[in-house]
Amino acid sequence: MKAVQYQSFGGPEVLEVTEVPDPKMFDDLVVVRIEAAALNPADLGFQSGAVDPVVDFFFPVIPGWDVAGVVEQAGAATAGFRPGDEVIGFVRGQIMHHGTYAEKISAEPRQLVRKPRNLSWAQAAGLPVAGLTAYQAIVHSLEVTAGDTVLVHGAAGGVGHLAVQIAIARGARVIGTGSEVSQEFIASLGATPVRYGDELVEQVRKIAPDGVDAVLDTAGRGSLATTREVAALGVRVASITRSAAEYAGAIDVFLHLDGDDLTRLVELAEEGKLTVHVERAFPLDEAAKAQQLLAGGHVRGKLVLENRREV
Incomplete structure (x- = not known):
């Protein structure tokens, strides 16, 4: 072969x-x-x-x-x-x-x-790999539920764009960060897009004046540095980029094989909630x-x- x-x-x-x-x-x-x-x-x-x-x-x-x-x-x-x-x-x-x-x-x-x-x-x-990573971060690490406001850094990427959809499927409101050229794509996923850069904190505060309930970092490059300024009381924070050390109490997400999780991803896709x-x-x-x-x-x-x- x-x-x-x-x-x-x-x-x-x-x-x-x-x-x-x-x-x-x-x-x-x-x-x-x-x-x-x-x-x-x-x-x-x-x-x-x-x-x-x-x-x-x-x-x-x-x-x-x-x-x-x-x-x-x-x-x-x-x-x-x-x-x-x-x-x-x-x-x-x-x-x-x-x-x-x-x-x-x-x-x-x-x-x-x-x-x-x-x-x-x-x-x-x-x-499988990106989906499991996103699912385990959103569902198991951050325990996102209906009514949460979730900030996803790197929302246009392989894991990020799936995490956005999984969080929305669980009833959350999602704010997704990305580059200028990714704004339309992030919006098409159902998230509110915000641009990387000096105005990111201001943009997030306008959308979620009471702060965000959960943050997922899929981008790295210091993304968690903004979390302190936009976090609600009791915010849950997780990272797939081994950057959890940047924020006290943040969780590093380690991908693991789980047949039930993978099957649930299949079901979400067939329900039209995930692509x-x-x-x-x-x-x-x-x-x-x-x-x-x-x-x-x-x-x-x-x-x-x-x-x-x-x-």
Whole structure:
């Protein structure tokens, strides 16, 4: 099968497209024919070697954790899946070696759920990692409920645009920060957009004069510094950028696989309350180009790799 891999740590330039053996099959595994795989900032971080001191790498490494595809084989011990099932998943192993920048992958059943019926392959591929991160931040860490006013920093990004929708689905009012060019997109998600910059605090105060009840930082770059000036009494604060130390009592959100959470994301999508914006889809052969765009920042929603097979 075709796959994208790297033989040493580095940036997008270390990626190469090559032929590798099909993934092996065992009784408790499912082999998925990949239709699309989303990119995540973590791909770049792991690929750079930044986590080498704490994560084992077995070279060559195929990057990628997000997957949307069709079950090709299902082991005898994988009740609930059969060939032909359309699935999405968060497929990450203890050792970095087999990832989703490929035409196929073997996965544990617990890593997969059914694909949302109303999302394209590209949209579905963008849901697991970013969606789980957003859901766990909004629901579990911040405990957002109806009537809350929530400030989402980086509301146009991969996690941010999903967090906005999840908070709104829970009955919250959302204020979303972003660049000037992202204001219309943020508004289309149902949030009230505000611009980054010196006037951010003033903008938020006008919208929420009594302060915001919860803050999610998906942007970093000192975003939490504004929270003290716009916070209501008892504000809950969380960050996915490891910036919680900037605000006393803030929570760092650590993504973890949870089948119930992933299933709820599927349900929200099928209820019409959640969608994935795909900024651009690339063929698998252009993975390096896609990573370069991701590394440059300012991507709205998700970037995706597609396996474009000849009919």
